[in-house]
Amino acid sequence: MKILVNDSPAYFFTGGREIDPSRASVVFVHGASLDHTVWTLPARHFARRGYNVLAVDLPGHGLSQGECQAEISNYADWLIDLLDAAGIEQTAVVGHSMGSLIALDCAGRHPERIRALVLVGTAVPMPVTDYLLNAAKDNVHEAIEMLTAWGHSPSAHFGGNETPGMWMIGGLMRLFERGQTGVLHNDLLACNNYSNGMEAARQVSCPSMLILGQHDMLTPARVAKSLAAEIKNSQTVVFEKTGHTIMSEQPDALLDCLIKII
Amino acid sequence: MKFDTLSLHAGQQPDSATGARATPIYQSASYVFRDADHAASVFNIERTGHVYSRVSNPTNAVLEERISALEGGVGAIATASGQAAFHLALATILSAGDHVVSSQSIYGGSHNLLSYTMPRFGVETTFVHPRNLDAIRNAIRPNTRLIFGEVVGNPGCEILDVPKVADIAHEHAIPLMIDSTFTTPYLCQPFDLGADIVFHSATKFLSGHGIVIGGLLVDGGRFDWLNSGKFPTLTEPYDGFHGLNFAEEFGPAAYITRARKEGARDFGACMSPTTAFYVLQGLETLPLRMEKHVSNTRLIVDFLHSHPAVDWVSYPELSNHPDYELSKQLLPKGAGAVFAFGVKGGRQAGHQFIAKLNLFSNLANVGDAKSLVVHPASTTHHRMDTQALEAAGISEGLVRLSVGLEDPDDLIADLEAGLKASQRSR
Numbered sequence: 089m090k091i092l093v094n095d096s097p098a099y100f101f102t103g104g105r106e107i108d109p110s111r112a113s114v115v116f117v118h119g120a121s122l123d124h125t126v127w128t129l130p131a132r133h134f135a136r137r138g139y140n141v142l143a144v145d146l147p148g149h150g151l152s153q154g155e156c157q158a159e160i161s162n163y164a165d166w167l168i169d170l171l172d173a174a175g176i177e178q179t180a181v182v183g184h185s186m187g188s189l190i191a192l193d194c195a196g197r198h199p200e201r202i203r204a205l206v207l208v209g210t211a212v213p214m215p216v217t218d219y220l221l222n223a224a225k226d227n228v229h230e231a232i233e234m235l236t237a238w239g240h241s242p243s244a245h246f247g248g249n250e251t252p253g254m255w256m257i258g259g260l261m262r263l264f265e266r267g268q269t270g271v272l273h274n275d276l277l278a279c280n281n282y283s284n285g286m287e288a289a290r291q292v293s294c295p296s297m298l299i300l301g302q303h304d305m306l307t308p309a310r311v312a313k314s315l316a317a318e319i320k321n322s323q324t325v326v327f328e329k330t331g332h333t334i335m336s337e338q339p340d341a342l343l344d345c346l347i348k349i350i
Numbered sequence: 351m352k353f354d355t356l357s358l359h360a361g362q363q364p365d366s367a368t369g370a371r372a373t374p375i376y377q378s379a380s381y382v383f384r385d386a387d388h389a390a391s392v393f394n395i396e397r398t399g400h401v402y403s404r405v406s407n408p409t410n411a412v413l414e415e416r417i418s419a420l421e422g423g424v425g426a427i428a429t430a431s432g433q434a435a436f437h438l439a440l441a442t443i444l445s446a447g448d449h450v451v452s453s454q455s456i457y458g459g460s461h462n463l464l465s466y467t468m469p470r471f472g473v474e475t476t477f478v479h480p481r482n483l484d485a486i487r488n489a490i491r492p493n494t495r496l497i498f499g500e501v502v503g504n505p506g507c508e509i510l511d512v513p514k515v516a517d518i519a520h521e522h523a524i525p526l527m528i529d530s531t532f533t534t535p536y537l538c539q540p541f542d543l544g545a546d547i548v549f550h551s552a553t554k555f556l557s558g559h560g561i562v563i564g565g566l567l568v569d570g571g572r573f574d575w576l577n578s579g580k581f582p583t584l585t586e587p588y589d590g591f592h593g594l595n596f597a598e599e600f601g602p603a604a605y606i607t608r609a610r611k612e613g614a615r616d617f618g619a620c621m622s623p624t625t626a627f628y629v630l631q632g633l634e635t636l637p638l639r640m641e642k643h644v645s646n647t648r649l650i651v652d653f654l655h656s657h658p659a660v661d662w663v664s665y666p667e668l669s670n671h672p673d674y675e676l677s678k679q680l681l682p683k684g685a686g687a688v689f690a691f692g693v694k695g696g697r698q699a700g701h702q703f704i705a706k707l708n709l710f711s712n713l714a715n716v717g718d719a720k721s722l723v724v725h726p727a728s729t730t731h732h733r734m735d736t737q738a739l740e741a742a743g744i745s746e747g748l749v750r751l752s753v754g755l756e757d758p759d760d761l762i763a764d765l766e767a768g769l770k771a772s773q774r775s776r
Contacts, residue, residue, distance in 0.1 A: 123601065129398070133391060246351075246361075247362065247363075247415040248412075251398045252406035252408075252410075252411040252610075253411050253418070253428075254425040255415050255418035257419065258424045262424050262571035262601075263601060266574075266601070339397070339398050340397050
């Protein structure tokens with residue numbers, strides 16, 4: 089469904105249910121230049137169980153209008169504005185990659201609004217190489233190919249998708265290709281420049297979970313573990329033989345983790 | 351990973367239960383759920399997994415992933431035959447009142463489905479010559495929902511200018527679908543050329559040994575169904591699945607997800623897992639076989655082209671073929687191993703030629719490891735009337751060869767004997 093956020097139409101997938109502010113909510117936040125479709129399976133799960141589900145398209149992404157934001161904190165502010173527009177006081181928030189930084193920033197600066205925090209494929213800091221940044225600026229498809237190659241574990245490059253008949257590599261490339269011009273570079277730069285991660289982590293007060301991939305080349309698990317040490321009430325789960333694209337590489341195991349904390 | 355590696359490995363992990371390196375044949379109709387909640391979750395697309403082998407099967411899933419990887423798509427469905435794949439491809443997006451623009455140079459069975467069967471369900475087709483881009487453009491109506499063709503036409507080897515036809519389709523916010531059976535992803539990857547949907551008869555070169563009947567439907571994942579606004583089966587809530595909106599929920603995979611959740615469920619033309627296993631064995635050697643198919647074909651085309659008993663040879667790599675330049679552009683690895691030629695003396699000489707052959711098998715198939723020959727006017731295209739045959743470029747004396755993997759010297763000797771016999775009554 090779409091609602092106005094800061095006078096601009098914002099889309100979020102609800103799992104086919106109406107939003108009812110009296111029910112518990114869960115917000116899903118996608119990564120750089122992606123959209124809500126990375127969360128379709130868990131979104132459908134929690135919607136069927138009576139949660140308000142808001143699998144958002146960030147501004148400038150997917151079906152949301154508006155401009156993409158230069159700073160992670162701007163995206164976090166937008167997310168709070170979205171909650172206000174939807175009439176939701178408090179929610180669980182699940183973010184992947186860039187979305188995990190947005191979720192972390194929200195939980196750190198607005199702890200009263202977040203009742204549970206899940207960071208999937210995360211790391212603080214989240215540096216992006218100049219080579220990738222330049223490619224995202226000058227030759228988007230080369231950047232997409234790099235992100236797709238590095239975003240999957242070595243095992244996932246062979247396939248064996250848990251979703252029958254679907255080729256993970258092709259699926260992620262097509263999703264990146266849908267991104268609007270300039271958005272990938274903008275988002276990668278926002279990740280690279282985000283410097284409030286550790287401070288935000290120290291302010292998080294809700295139960296938290298980090299879900300990491302053992303073979304994640306983009307946000308290595310060893311880096312994420314130092315982030316986990318800064319979040320008081322957190323637990324960390326590392327999926328073996330898994331890369332950065334945890335939602336497609338381990339959809340069922342991810343859902344099992346989400347059920348425990350949400 | 352590159353093509354040759356993907357043809358061996360894509361879609362498969364060593365079996366988690368047994369460690370089997372080869373893809374096991376999961377000959378099971380259905381799959382045990384952990385509990386009632388798990389069952390509901392899988393049914394409702396909250397969790398992954400198999401429910402019933404009509405809709406998905408672990409062996410088939412390996413094949414589906416592998417063809418997706420080789421084509422550069424997002425996903426695929428294995429079907430009972432190439433025709434089942436074609437029907438599933440059409441039924442996923444077409445409804446009564448819709449219209450198709452199709453190349454007239456297509457497999458006779460495809461022509462039949464579009465000409466005679468689909469009209470009973472309210473879907474009409476206009477056939478156009480694949481070289482006539484203006485005719486393709488002019489045939490598009492407000493209710494046209496699809497352009498369809500084969501990369502290499504059957505049996506005249508007309509090359510479809512896929513990039514230009516894709517542009518025409520996309521200018522009208524409709525997809526281009528390609529039957530890529532003759533070329534396989536080794537010779538041509540239509541998604542890279544702008545096509546949106548690809549299907550195969552896996553019976554042919556993909557399996558490669560003439561031992562199975564099967565089809566594969568592949569989604570390229572690039573067509574923007576939402577912005578097109580012409581495809582309600584993908585962009586509006588589907589009552590048959592609790593209001594599921596495929597484009598909204600599955601993005602680039604909307605088409606193939608609808609094809610599975612509706613078409614595989616409702617039409618039921620699924621591939622047997624044993625068939626999928628055989629096709630997988632074929633795919634493992636696809637690059638090697640296609641190289642040999644093409645190299646043998648080139649030698650035979652050269653032989654026939656200079657033979658006094660041969661009227662004409664239609665193969666796109668010959669400089670006198672109308673699509674010679676286009677073939678070099680779109681099919682740099684080769685224009686396939688199926689082509690047609692005319693024996694001097696017409697229908698009778700053609701029959702005498704086929705009757706004398708020992709190595710080439712006279713049958714209605716292509717893409718076998720063994721070399722094949724057929725007389726299309728009386729077999730594969732016999733349901734087409736004279737006018738339709740002419741439009742498809744099929745003369746009565748036309749002979750179609752599917753060149754196999756035998757030693758080319760033996761193949762040429764067999765053809766030489768046949769051509770000699772064809773001229774005896776003259």
